[in-house]
Amino acid sequence: MKVKGKVFVYPDNVDTDVIIPARYLNSSDGKELAAHCMEDIDSDFSSKVKKGDIIVAGSNFGCGSSREHAPLSIKASGISCVIAKDFARIFYRNAINIGLPILECPEAAAQCEQGDTLEINFELGEIVNISKNKVYHTFAFPDFLQNIIQSGGLMNTIKTEVEKK
Amino acid sequence: MSKTMTQKIIAAHCQKDDIYPGEIVMAKVDLVLGNDITSPIAIREFENSGGKEVFDREKIALIMDHFTPNKDIKAARQCLEVRNFVKGYGIKHFFDVGEMGIEHALLPEKGLVKSGDLVIGADSHTCTYGALGAFSTGVGSTDMAYAMSTGKVWLRIPSALKFILKNHVQGWVSGKDVILSIIGMLGVSGARYKSMEFDGDLSSLSMDDRFCIANMAIEAGAKNGIFSIDEKTMEYERERGNKTNEYKADTDAEYESIFEIDLAQIRPTVAFPHLPDNTRPVDEAGEIPIDQVVIGSCTNGRLEDLAIAAKILKGNKVDKNCRVIVIPATQKIYLDAIEKGFISTFIESGCAVSTPTCGPCLGGHMGILAQGEKAVATTNRNFVGRMGHIKSEVYLASPAVAAATAIAGKLVSPERIGIRNEG
Ligand code: SF4
Numbered sequence: 158m159k160v161k162g163k164v165f166v167y168p169d170n171v172d173t174d175v176i177i178p179a180r181y182l183n184s185s186d187g188k189e190l191a192a193h194c195m196e197d198i199d200s201d202f203s204s205k206v207k208k209g210d211i212i213v214a215g216s217n218f219g220c221g222s223s224r225e226h227a228p229l230s231i232k233a234s235g236i237s238c239v240i241a242k243d244f245a246r247i248f249y250r251n252a253i254n255i256g257l258p259i260l261e262c263p264e265a266a267a268q269c270e271q272g273d274t275l276e277i278n279f280e281l282g283e284i285v286n287i288s289k290n291k292v293y294h295t296f297a298f299p300d301f302l303q304n305i306i307q308s309g310g311l312m313n314t315i316k317t318e319v320e321k322k
Numbered sequence: 323m324s325k326t327m328t329q330k331i332i333a334a335h336c337q338k339d340d341i342y343p344g345e346i347v348m349a350k351v352d353l354v355l356g357n358d359i360t361s362p363i364a365i366r367e368f369e370n371s372g373g374k375e376v377f378d379r380e381k382i383a384l385i386m387d388h389f390t391p392n393k394d395i396k397a398a399r400q401c402l403e404v405r406n407f408v409k410g411y412g413i414k415h416f417f418d419v420g421e422m423g424i425e426h427a428l429l430p431e432k433g434l435v436k437s438g439d440l441v442i443g444a445d446s447h448t449c450t451y452g453a454l455g456a457f458s459t460g461v462g463s464t465d466m467a468y469a470m471s472t473g474k475v476w477l478r479i480p481s482a483l484k485f486i487l488k489n490h491v492q493g494w495v496s497g498k499d500v501i502l503s504i505i506g507m508l509g510v511s512g513a514r515y516k517s518m519e520f521d522g523d524l525s526s527l528s529m530d531d532r533f534c535i536a537n538m539a540i541e542a543g544a545k546n547g548i549f550s551i552d553e554k555t556m557e558y559e560r561e562r563g564n565k566t567n568e569y570k571a572d573t574d575a576e577y578e579s580i581f582e583i584d585l586a587q588i589r590p591t592v593a594f595p596h597l598p599d600n601t602r603p604v605d606e607a608g609e610i611p612i613d614q615v616v617i618g619s620c621t622n623g624r625l626e627d628l629a630i631a632a633k634i635l636k637g638n639k640v641d642k643n644c645r646v647i648v649i650p651a652t653q654k655i656y657l658d659a660i661e662k663g664f665i666s667t668f669i670e671s672g673c674a675v676s677t678p679t680c681g682p683c684l685g686g687h688m689g690i691l692a693q694g695e696k697a698v699a700t701t702n703r704n705f706v707g708r709m710g711h712i713k714s715e716v717y718l719a720s721p722a723v724a725a726a727t728a729i730a731g732k733l734v735s736p737e738r739i740g741i742r743n744e745g
Contacts, residue, residue, distance in 0.1 A: 167665075170511070171705075174705040174706065174708050175706055179684040179685045181396045182389075183393070183396035183400060185362055198706070216511060217510060217511040217514065220511065221446065222445075222446050223444055223446040223460040225360065243511075243514070245514065245543060246514060246515050246545055247446055247461060250461060250464075250476075251461075251463075251464065254462060280685075299346055301476065311465070312370065312467055312468060313371075315371050315373075315471055316371045316372060
């Protein structure tokens with residue numbers, strides 16, 4: 158799988174309260190959530206973001222609450238991948254479980270700038286920064302997690318099991 | 323392989339003896355938790371995947387605590403979805419308005435979580451039950467849906483940090499000051515993916531202190547916080563008719579770091595905006611006028627927390643420029659606080675007292691801040707916009723500091739306004 162898009166850069170410790178503020182948690186509809194995604198850190202994100210764009214952030218991205226509304230709102234915004242130096246653990250599992258591609262890549266996190274165009278090849282674990290003419294490499298996920306991502310999320314892995322029964 | 327306490331509990335729940343940090347396993351859960359915000363997504367996922375039956379209707383707990391009593395029509399709709407699910411699938415442990423409490427105070431109180439259990443919850447502060455010597459961790463709604471369906475969760479085996487506690491806390495210092503100073507030392511991602519295991523001399527920490535400490539392990543990024551078991555744990559479990567199921571860390575278990583914490587050295591501590599690791603002793607806070615004080619939440623809304631606040635507020639009035647909101651974490655705590663006279667004390671001193679709810683803790687309702695306002699809260703997060711406007715501020719503190727602040731109208735310790743803790 159390959160994706161390509163423009164970069165939105167964010168700092169360390171982007172928490173789930175700024176990704177999707179609690180005042181909007183009375184809904185779990187992707188579209189509604191996407192309209193408020195990143196609102197408290199980047200007020201016009203939802204109007205700027207285009208399908209395929211990529212978030213590149215520092216360390217501990219997604220710290221805070223367990224709200225799946227956070228990766229859901231990012232996915233529904235059209236973001237094709239989140240790259241960070243590293244992720245907070247609940248955000249990490251939530252993103253995998255709902256099939257939002259994420260990559261840990263300290264090199265890309267340090268070097269990418271706002272507006273850069275990236276192309277990502279997930280099979281190769283390769284991030285190409287077209288604007289800077291650079292290539293960054295990341296580790297592939299363990300097989301178990303690959304399987305979840307390839308099935309399109311954790312629940313799809315049981316769907317297949319339920320159908321088999 | 324020798325194991326930490328956490329690794330032992332996980333190993334027992336996936337019937338594997340040999341596990342190593344970083345390995346991913348499928349483990350059996352003893353309880354799955356969800357609330358009014360996270361359950362609706364999980365329920366939809368569960369139903370979309372073709373789920374016809376839950377794995378065990380007695381091992382799921384659903385608690386309506388965040389936006390309840392329903393704060394608006396959309397919140398009401400979410401609770402309704404959960405109620406319908408509960409009826410449809412015969413879920414046994416459902417707690418709605420009238421008998422609910424904040425989930426992480428309620429489940430231990432009811433004895434629904436026990437030592438040795440493996441508990442997951444679609445709420446990040448599920449790590450609270452580590453106080454009882456359980457492995458419990460926060461997950462998302464999809465994990466919750468998967469566990470409701472299969473009774474299982476995927477887990478990466480964590481490495482661990484060990485905290486050996488020494489000596490006893492002094493004066494007004496409580497569990498909150500202990501965990502705030504530890505988070506200040508580690509940083510908000512200092513324990514990322516890891517367990518925090520607490521051992522050593524636990525005798526000066528009550529169960530309520532331990533719940534508060536384990537509750538905030540996530541604020542250092544930890545997967546879980548867990549306490550060794552002692553006489554206090556056993557008594558707590560006995561009172562609830564539970565038998566203690568002890569897993570001891572191997573004496574040669576590997577820890578990434580071992581910290582010795584001298585409890586006697588810890589001073590009343592505050593986390594300044596906008597991260598829980600931005601800590602300093604309250605006596606070095608300077609002059610900070612405060613508009614609102616919130617005493618409550620899954621961190622510090624328990625009976626002992628209210629007892630401390632009442633002791634400080636008794637015979638005093640809250641500052642004219644400061645709004646004070648007290649929220650007992652469960653109905654039982656509320657009732658006990660009435661019987662002990664704490665609620666009268668709060669009302670006489672000028673506080674508002676609310677039915678249990680998460681409410682202002684997450685900027686939901688019941689105490690939202692305007693632009694430029696500052697609050698001292700006994701809650702666990704002070705992120706940008708956490709309690710309202712993005713230009714408002716939250717200072718995290720213990721119930722003692724919060725109560726003293728309520729009287730002074732500025733951030734202070736009880737000692738600073740001449741109130742000593744004489745036992
Ligand atoms: S009291 Fe606050 S931290 Fe605790 S469960 Fe409720 S919203 Fe979450």
